[in-house]
Structure formats: structure tokens, C-alpha cells
Amino acid sequence: MNELQTDIVVVGAGASGIGASLAASENGGKVILLEKGDKFGGAGMFGAQGLFAAGSKLQKQNGIDYSPSDAYKEMLNYTHYRSNTRLTKAIINKSADTIDWLAKNGLQTELVNNTQEVHQEHPRVYHQYIDKFDGFQKLMNNFTNNGGQLLTKTVVESINYSADNSIKLIINQDGDSKQITCSKVIFSDGGYVGNQEMVDKYLTINSKDLYSMGERKATGDGIKMLTELGADNSGLGVFENHAASVVSKTDPKWHNNTIFSLTNLPFLWLNRRGERFVNEDIVYDFALWGNTTYTNGGYYYFVLDQPTIDYLKNNQLNWTDSFERTFKTLSHDPMTHAIGPFENIDSDLQEAIDQGAAVCGESIEDLAEKLNLDPTILEKNFEQYNHVVSEKTDSDFGKDSEFLKFNISKAPFYAIKAQSTTLGTIGGISVDDKLHALKTDGQVLPNLFVTGNNASGMYDTSYPTLEGISCAFAWNSGRIAGETAVNELKK
Numbered sequence: 001m002n003e004l005q006t007d008i009v010v011v012g013a014g015a016s017g018i019g020a021s022l023a024a025s026e027n028g029g030k031v032i033l034l035e036k037g038d039k040f041g042g043a044g045m046f047g048a049q050g051l052f053a054a055g056s057k058l059q060k061q062n063g064i065d066y067s068p069s070d071a072y073k074e075m076l077n078y079t080h081y082r083s084n085t086r087l088t089k090a091i092i093n094k095s096a097d098t099i100d101w102l103a104k105n106g107l108q109t110e111l112v113n114n115t116q117e118v119h120q121e122h123p124r125v126y127h128q129y130i131d132k133f134d135g136f137q138k139l140m141n142n143f144t145n146n147g148g149q150l151l152t153k154t155v156v157e158s159i160n161y162s163a164d165n166s167i168k169l170i171i172n173q174d175g176d177s178k179q180i181t182c183s184k185v186i187f188s189d190g191g192y193v194g195n196q197e198m199v200d201k202y203l204t205i206n207s208k209d210l211y212s213m214g215e216r217k218a219t220g221d222g223i224k225m226l227t228e229l230g231a232d233n234s235g236l237g238v239f240e241n242h243a244a245s246v247v248s249k250t251d252p253k254w255h256n257n258t259i260f261s262l263t264n265l266p267f268l269w270l271n272r273r274g275e276r277f278v279n280e281d282i283v284y285d286f287a288l289w290g291n292t293t294y295t296n297g298g299y300y301y302f303v304l305d306q307p308t309i310d311y312l313k314n315n316q317l318n319w320t321d322s323f324e325r326t327f328k329t330l331s332h333d334p335m336t337h338a339i340g341p342f343e344n345i346d347s348d349l350q351e352a353i354d355q356g357a358a359v360c361g362e363s364i365e366d367l368a369e370k371l372n373l374d375p376t377i378l379e380k381n382f383e384q385y386n387h388v389v390s391e392k393t394d395s396d397f398g399k400d401s402e403f404l405k406f407n408i409s410k411a412p413f414y415a416i417k418a419q420s421t422t423l424g425t426i427g428g429i430s431v432d433d434k435l436h437a438l439k440t441d442g443q444v445l446p447n448l449f450v451t452g453n454n455a456s457g458m459y460d461t462s463y464p465t466l467e468g469i470s471c472a473f474a475w476n477s478g479r480i481a482g483e484t485a486v487n488e489l490k491k
Contacts, residue, residue: 002179004032008182008184009169010188012187014042015045015475016044016478017035017189017478018040019475020188023481025482027482027486029485030147031148033149034154035153040150043218050127050128052468052472053468054070054095055095056096059111066125071125075466078460079464083457084431084432084433084456084458086432090433102139106138108135111126116326118284119285154174157177159225163445168180169185184485187450190424191453193215194217194220195218198236202425204294209297223236226437229445231429233429234456239424239425240424244289246260246418246419247417261321263302266281266283266403267303268385270300270415272296272299273373273377274371274374274377274378276381284322287465291463293418294462301416303382305413307409311406315340316338317340318337320338352416358417359415361415362412389407423470424453425453426463427456428453435450451481453474
């Protein structure tokens with residue numbers, strides 16, 4: 001068996017793993033970075049488009065008055081202090097410097113408008129990547145120029161750990177077993193959203209109603225190893241709920257532009273009992289939209305009647321697609337704040353029906369039967385919503401009158417199922433503010449660190465509304481862990 005020796009092993013080459021590896025190597029550490037796939041980058045590169053920061057030079061240059069103290073208070077307000085306050089402070093206080101650090105190492109960002117419609121009055125915090133793939137490559141080049149070594153197609157099969165001695169890892173690199181002896185291990189392998197058994201265990205909804213956009217290679221390997229070593233995993237079970245998706249029952253790659261746009265609008269939403277349950281313009285905040293979908297059983301139906309469909313087929317509607325700003329910010333194009341007309345809406349709806357994502361009812365009773373709902377409840381909720389629309393005042397949930405345009409009165413009725421959507425898991429092993437793994441008694445597991453989606457403590461039970469915060473947590477937790485590991489080696 002080949003044997004390797006190094007100071008630090010980092011497991012997982014996403015944002016937090018690259019952050020940890022580059023930070024450790026530039027401070028003099030000898031680092032081996034392990035990546036399960038054949039490419040580095042993970043969700044931090046292939047999924048994310050930018051990250052949060054507070055107090056950055058870019059913000060100050062643009063007159064944005066939003067300090068780390070402001071962000072700290074906002075985060076703890078959101079979590080109701082059911083989070084690790086020292087960790088939160090450390091991450092936010094590091095965030096501005098990380099923007100400069102990324103730029104120095106080749107990944108430039110630009111301060112853009114916040115990318116969700118309801119956040120336009122919030123101070124700008126979203127730092128969007130510029131040429132991210134080239135930037136990530138430059139980060140990796142700097143890591144290897146520092147003497148770092150990247151091993152792809154590599155998994156950790158076992159760990160021989162003693163708090164007072166060196167750590168031995170048995171790895172498998174594309175079929176070849178090797179042993180690495182090191183002093184520190186940083187687990188940055190992305191959580192467990194790719195492990196269906198773990199997802200089923202911690203999910204509070206039926207897993208068939210969860211649409212995952214997360215990293216499939218993130219199978220909880222690091223979390224399981226750390227748990228076996230006595231780490232506290234009580235933070236498991238938090239999912240990064242993000243919006244809702246209409247999903248085919250037969251084709252996971254199915255996408256229909258019309259259905260996608262309709263999902264992103266505040267039509268009438270009904271829960272699994274056929275009841276209206278929320279102000280539907282929550283669609284303009286992705287975290288809150290994701291949260292209400294998840295807490296209402298993992299799905300809802302948005303409902304259209306035939307006159308609404310006829311209108312959408314022939315007219316432009318001056319409502320904003322909730323994802324328009326995200327895409328237009330990325331492409332630097334102007335906003336339209338309008339959708340439609342959808343000339344092919346009839347065939348698009350039929351396509352959704354064929355994919356098992358929608359049903360059509362020729363009457364309220366027919367729709368209720370196809371959805372397995374009580375027709376009396378369905379009719380009552382249609383009548384109440386029609387009253388709200390006619391009054392132009394939502395006395396039930398407070399939806400803006402702008403969106404009280406379409407009632408539900410004339411068959412056929414279409415119900416399209418929107419499901420819980422997750423970007424990954426964001427709860428894992430307990431850590432301190434230096435990202436040391438903690439035991440169940442709150443004490444440090446020496447020489448072991450946990451970053452990014454493997455770590456818990458930054459959140460309560462849901463993804464916050466601060467744009468880019470999970471990506472910021474990845475980069476900053478990685479940097480802190482890498483710097484701490486090297487500093488401890490120097491003592």
C-alpha cells in the first residue's frame with residue numbers, strides 16, 4: 001500500500017474545502033485535498049453564483065451602510081438565538097476580508113443588487129462571482145503553487161484516530177488504496193443530501209415530495225466518521241429549503257418554461273387538504289417560500305381556471321417572475337417585471353399532466369376526486385378566494401391587491417403540484433468558532449475540523465433570508481479551519 005504523509009488532509013473540494021486548503025497552504029501548511037468526484041468545485045462552484053458579506057470594501061465604495069454588527073443582529077433575530085452565537089460572529093466578521101482574499105487569489109466578485117424581489121430595500125450584500133470557473137481554477141492553481149496536492153476520484157474509507165497521536169486515513173483513489181498519515185483532518189465533504197437513507201431518516205416530509213438540487217456526491221461520509229469518533233451530531237436534520245418546484249414523476253430532467261414561470265407567481269395555492277394556507281406573494285422570498293412549502297407537508301397545488309388560462313394565453317401579465325431578478329442580475333440584463341403571453345399554455349399544461357405533475361378537473365368534484373380531496377372543502381376555499389379577489393382585499397392572509405386579479409370560477413380547473421426543493425443539508429456536526437469538531441459534552445475533538453454543510457450551528461431550523469449566507473459560511477468556515485489548523489501546528 002502506498003503511503004503519504006502531510007500536515008493536513010482536507011476532505012471535499014467544494015467552496016469550504018478549497019477555502020480551508022488554500023488558507024492552510026498559504027500559511028505554510030502541507031496539505032492534501034481529497035475530492036470524491038473527478039472535478040473540484042462542488043456546489044460552491046457548480047451551483048452558487050456568489051456569496052454574502054457585510055462591511056466589504058465594495059459595499060463601502062457603493063455607500064452601503066451595513067456592518068458586521070448589523071448582520072449579526074439580523075441573523076440572530078432570524079434564528080431566535082437558537083444558533084451558535086460565537087460561530088455566527090466569527091463567520092460574519094470574516095466575510096468582508098474573504099471577498100478581498102478571494103479576489104487576491106483570482107476569484108473576483110461584484111456587488112450587485114440583491115437577487116430576490118422582496119430584498120430590494122435591504123442593504124446590498126450579494127457579491128456575485130465574475131468569471132467563476134476561471135476564478136476557481138486560479139484558486140486551485142494557487143493552492144498547488146503553495147505545494148498543495150489535489151487527489152480526485154478519492155474517498156476516505158476509514159480513519160484511525162487518536163487525540164494525542166497522528167491520524168491515519170485509508171483512502172481509495174480510483175481503485176488504488178493508500179494510507180495518509182497526518183496531524184489534522186478538515187471534513188468539508190458537503191453534508192448528506194446525496195445519501196437517501198440519511199435524508200429519509202431526518203426528513204419530516206415524505207421523501208417523494210422532496211426535490212433535491214443538492215450535491216449528489218455529498219453522502220455524509222465525514223459526518224458518519226465523526227459521529228463514530230464521538231462527535232455531536234444533534235444538529236442533523238436541517239435542510240436548505242429553497243423555493244418550490246414542479247417535478248415530473250417519470251423524467252427527472254423534465255423542464256417546461258411556461259410551467260416554471262407559472263410556479264414563480266402568486267396564484268391561488270392550496271395545501272394537501274385543499275385549503276388556502278398563505279399569502280402567495282411569499283413566492284418572492286425563496287427561503288420563506290421554501291419554508292412554508294416544507295412545513296405544509298412538502299407540497300401544495302397552484303390552481304388556474306379556464307378564463308385565467310385564456311388570459312395568460314393572449315395577454316402579457318405585469319407580474320414579476322420571482323426568479324427573473326436572479327437570472328437578469330447574472331446576465332446583466334434589464335428587468336421586465338412582466339410575463340407572457342404564453343401562446344402554448346394549453347399544450348404546456350397537457351405536458352405537465354402527462355408528466356404526472358398536474359391534473360385537470362371538469363368540475364370541482366372532478367378535481368377533488370383526482371386530488372383525493374374533500375370537494376366541500378375545495379369548493380369553500382374557491383368561494384372564499386373569489387370573495388377576496390372581488391373585494392380586492394385579502395382579509396385572510398394579506399396578499400397585495402395587485403395579485404388579486406384572477407378568481408377560480410369556470411371549469412376546467414387545473415391544479416399543478418409544487419414540491420419542496422432543497423439545495424442541500426445545512427445541519428451536521430457541532431463546532432466551535434474555530435470550526436473544531438465538538439463531542440457530545442461540548443468539548444473539542446482534537447485535530448478534527450468540520451466546515452460548510454457538514455457543520456451545524458449557523459442556522460436554527462431553516463435557511464435564513466440573507467442572500468448568499470450559506471456560500472459565505474462555506475468559504476469563511478473553510479478559511480477559519482485552515483488557518484486554525486496551521487496555527488496549532490506551529491505551536
